[in-house]
Amino acid sequence: MDSGIDRPDWHLGDETYRLFVESVTDYAIILLDREGRIATWNAGAERLRGFSEREVIGRDFFADFYWQRPGDAKIAEILHGSEHRMRHEVEGWCMRKDGGRFRCHLVLQRIDGGTPAKTGFVVICRDRTQRYSAEGASRRSEQQFRRLIGGFRDLATCTLDQVGQINSWSEALERMLGYGSGEIVGRAYAELFSAECCRLGLPSQALEHALREGRLRQTGWRKAKDGTQVYASEVIDVIRTETGEHLGFSLALRDVSAQAATEEALDAARRALFQSQKLEMIGQLTGGVAHDFNNLLSAILGNLELGRRRLPADSDVTRFLDNAIVGAQRGAALVSRMMNFAREQEIEVRTIELPALFKELCELVAKALGPETVIQSNFPDRLAPLRIDPHQLELALMNLLINARDSMTKGGTIRLSARNRRISAGTDGFGEPGRYVQLDVTDDGCGMDAETLSRACEIFFTTKPPGKGTGLGLSMVQGLVDTVGGRMSIKSRPGRGTTVTLLLPAAPSRADEVFAGDELETVHVQAPLERKLRVLVVDDDALVLMNSAALLTDLGHETTALSSAEEALTFLHSRSSRRPVDLIVTDHAMPRTTGLELAQVVRSEWPSLPVILATGYSEDIVEGNGTVSARLQKPFGIRDLRAVIAAVFEGAEAGNGGGVATMPPHASSAILS
CATH class of the missing domain: 3.40.50.2300 (Response regulator)
Known part of the structure; x- marks a missing residue:
């Protein structure tokens, strides 16, 4: 059929070429002249677009059949472009004759034969609708899977390629470790570990073990974006194809930091309980040994006194026996104090004189603190008596004195002072209005900073090395002060020592007599902060x-x-x-x-x-x-x-x-x- 247009001189009459083009039905193969008009239209083009050859020959392919607008810059570039733009490939939606749409993949090749008669274009089109639908379904499936995985609040997932580089990252992992998907994908799995773990080769060892065994379960610290560490339970699975080809790894992580902290606190409590039980056993053992030793001293003293009575008054041996008797008596007094200190008993609140109690405790204190520690005491003559359990107060004083000694690594002086105080107005936590005895225990030790000071009375909190302290000392003192309605405060500065102040209620029986003779300050107690914050x-x-x-x-x-x-x-x-x-x-x-x-x-x-x-x-x-x-x-x-x-x-x-x-x-x- 003669369409009235000049067909390019491409030897279209060649029977072999014609049969080849017209026999192809899966592809639309179309020849265009140099102006973009359709010169040939094979059976594949008719099947794909629905137009017969008679309906399209001579029509402008770009204006009538291309899905972009006529005059588009790309079309002009295709028709009149330079030699390095000889080929154009694109994919998009096209319309059939019946109005239906299909996804078309189009390749357009410019042919420049040197003369206008041999210049034109070859267009090859293919229907990609089915493949595009499958790819879309795959994308939707992947998105649904990602949303499903991202919905787990406490389970975080990611995948790695064969060499251990991260290629997917869930929202849960972003919440857990702080890294966004855009800043972590493409980086190595090892970057989730500390520098020390990487130096030991732990990340590569984990992946090698998973590859060898098929799966690895482990727990450990993972590095978050802000530099903190998250304790995580991790499962690494190997991803393989149906034929067994290794594609990569999948990781599932769960933050178990809170669980680990709870278990650590439980272990610490168990250790503290065990230490407390050991101390209790030592106390019981001390009481038993002291009791037996006291019996031995009784026998020694009795025999020394009997022997002295049988010696003449002018015997040279008498002075040696007198010295031995004095030593045995001091030993008996010390054992007696140990027995009173170690025994278990109900709290017995009674009236006591603080100077007399400390005087009886001094010898035991001196033995416990050692020769490098000096104790200075300053108690006024008219100090009001206390209403308190004497044994509990002795234990509290021992704890305060030992703490003070331990803060002075090279020895030093511990000063004890007391005075009467009258409080006329009280607030919560600072004692009721009344009469008190203030006891200060001051050392020249290392002191505490604000953070240590704020935690000082926490039970089991200690700054001593493992095995050197239980963290129970000051909590016990605070408990005693609370029991009697008193107050404890601590003043400390780094490098300038510490003062622990106990405000203990005075015994009412003699308080009027003692307080009446003194010109005492009236203390208006107020909260530590004088203004509302x-x-x-x-x-x-x-x-x-x-x-x-x-x-x-x-x-x-x-x-x-x-x-x-x-x-x-x-x-x-x-x-x-x-x-x-x-x-x-x-x-x-x-x-x-x-x-x-x-x-x-x-x-x-x-x-x-x-x-x-x-x-x-x-x-x-x-x-x-x-x-x-x-x-x-x-x-x-x-x-x-x-x-x-x-x-x-x-x-x-x-x-x-x-x-x-x-x-x-x-x-x-x-x-x-």
Whole structure:
């Protein structure tokens, strides 16, 4: 059929070529002249588009059949482009004659024969609808799988390639470790480990073991983006094809930090209980040995006295026997004190004279402290008697004196002083109005910083090396003071020693007589902070946030509660023209931005604004390098909160990190037992 157009001179009459082109039905093979008009239209093109050859010959292929707009820049480039743009390949949606759509993959090759008659284009089209649908289904399936995996709040997943590089990363892992998918995909699995673990080759060993055995279960520390460590339970599975070809690894991780911390605390409690049981056994053994030794001393004393009675008065041996008797009597007195000190008994509150009790305790104290420690005591003549259990007070004094001795590594002087005090107004935690005896125990030791001071009375907290202390000493003293309605406070500064002050109720029987003869100060006791603070509380746990805010409000402070570090920074910046708050109390383990990171921003923008970090993680996990003002151990109560706030502000006033703090019911002196 003659279409009235000039066909390119490509030897189309060649029978072999014609039969080849017309026999192809899976591809549309179309020849265009140099202006883009259709010159040939094979059976594959008719099947694909629905138009017969008679309907399309001579029509503009780009205007009528190409899915882009006529005059598009790409079309002009195809028709008149330079030699390096001889080929054009594209895929998109095309319309059939009946209006149906199909996905078309099109390749257009420019043919330049040197003359207009031999210049034109070859177009090859193929239907890719089925493949495109399959690829779309695969993509949707993968997206659904990712959403399903990402829905697990406590199970985080990722995949690795054959050499251990990360090629997928779930949202749960982003929450757990802080890395976004865009910044971690393509990096090595080993980057989730510490430098020490990498030096030991642990990441590669884990993948080799999984490849060899098919699966590996392990637990260990993984490095988060902010540098903290997350203790995780991890399962590594090998991914293989149906033919056994190794494609990579799949990892499932679960954060078990809280579980590990609980188990660690339980182990510490077990160790402390075992140590306490050993101490109890030693006490019982001491009592038994002292009892037997006392019997031996009784026999020695009796025989010495009998022997002396039988000697003449002018015998030279008499003076040696007298010395032996004095030594045995002192030994008997010491054993008697040990027996009273070691025995178990119910609390027996009675009236005692503090100077007389300490005088009886001195010899035992001197033996316990050693020759390098000197004790100086200063008790006034008219000191009011105490109403307290004498044995419990002896034990408390022994703990305070031993703590003071241990804080002075090269020896030194411990000073004990006492005085009468009348308190006319009391507040919660500072004693009821009344008459008291104040006992101060002061050492020249290493002292404590604000953070150590805030934790001093925590049960089992100690700064001594393992095996050197139980962390029970000051908590026992605090318990005694609470029992009798007194008060304990600690004043300490690094390098300048420690003073532990006990405020103990005076016995009413003789208090009137003693206090009447003295010109005594009247102490109006008030809270450690003389002004109401504006406190910003930050915690992602709604229950903890509400509790912390309630405790601070109960302490008389004005509180603003926010649930994230981002909200806190927005709040602070919105009031940047003036200091918006006096104190920040923030949780550490919060998503996206931790409490420690918040403290670092606050320190850089508001250097004088103190930050207390509340956490249940260990000190090394949340080491702030001086960024935070103090650390508050979770769980905490109102007395812990009051004590750490007092320590922070009094330490700031002192200018050296030390301070005076009214300690919570569980607190220590310099080096803690």
